[in-house]
Amino acid sequence: MRLQVQLDLSLQMTMKMKMTDRVDRCLHDLLSGQCSHCMKPPWGINPIVYTTKGGDSFHNWNECNYLASGQDYAYSQGMNNHPINPIKWSAVQDSRSPCQWCCAIYLAGTDGMKKCKANIDGVWIEALFARAAYEGPKQKTNQILDPKTGFVYFLDTNEVKF
Numbered sequence: 001m002r003l004q005v006q007l008d009l010s011l012q013m014t015m016k017m018k019m020t021d022r023v024d025r026c027l028h029d030l031l032s033g034q035c036s037h038c039m040k041p042p043w044g045i046n047p048i049v050y051t052t053k054g055g056d057s058f059h060n061w062n063e064c065n066y067l068a069s070g071q072d073y074a075y076s077q078g079m080n081n082h083p084i085n086p087i088k089w090s091a092v093q094d095s096r097s098p099c100q101w102c103c104a105i106y107l108a109g110t111d112g113m114k115k116c117k118a119n120i121d122g123v124w125i126e127a128l129f130a131r132a133a134y135e136g137p138k139q140k141t142n143q144i145l146d147p148k149t150g151f152v153y154f155l156d157t158n159e160v161k162f
Contacts, residue, residue, distance in 0.1 A: 041089040044106025045098065049089050053082035057099045058092045064102040065133065104131035104143050105152065118144045119159040127153075129160065 025031060026038035033039065041047055049058040050067065054074060059067045062084050075081050098106055105113070113128035120127075130143040130152075142160045144153045 036090050036093065037088075039090055039093075041093075042106060044109075045089055045103060047089055048086050049092060050084050051087055051092055051096060052084055054079065055082075056096060058087075058089070058096045058103075059099045060102040062086070064099055066099050066101040101131065101133060101143070105145055113145065114162065116144065117161040118146070118153060118155055120146065120153060124161075127160075129162070 026035040028035050028037060030038075046060045049060060050062040050064070051058050052067075052071070055067070055070055057066070057070075061067075067084065071081050071084075100107065108130050110128075113130050116127050116129045117124045118127035125146060125148075128145045128147055130145055132140040132142045135141055138157070140157050142155045142157065144155055144160060145151075146153065
């Protein structure tokens with residue numbers, strides 16, 4: 001009988017609740033934005049990132065140059081080369097740092113990027129420069145964001161003007 005009374009009370013409370021009192025909750029019954037498992041990644045970070053067992057960073061792309069160089073370094077030092085695994089960003093956000101190369105757009109933020117012009121398929125567009133990587137004498141790879149499309153391009157020095 002006691003259970004019946006409790007059910008009746010909760011039904012009455014639910015019926016009196018206004019739609020404006022409704023609070024969105026995730027599938028883990030936490031408030032929206034509070035659950036680290038359901039939280040959307042910040043701008044510039046993919047929902048699925050890549051890690052290795054021995055690495056300290058997470059990567060936006062499984063073919064990131066820094067990830068490959070980390071694998072090469074480990075191999076050259078006689079260490080085990082662990083497989084590259086896809087994982088939800090939320091699972092590593094507190095334990096790993098973002099890669100300096102493939103997460104450069106996130107690290108720079110919209111205010112930290114420099115305006116530039118970029119040659120995309122023979123057309124010069126207004127773009128944002130995130131970071132450059134040294135490739136050798138007078139050779140750099142520039143990471144460029146097209147703010148209109150959201151695409152990231154990797155361009156040679158002669159394809160970018162400041």
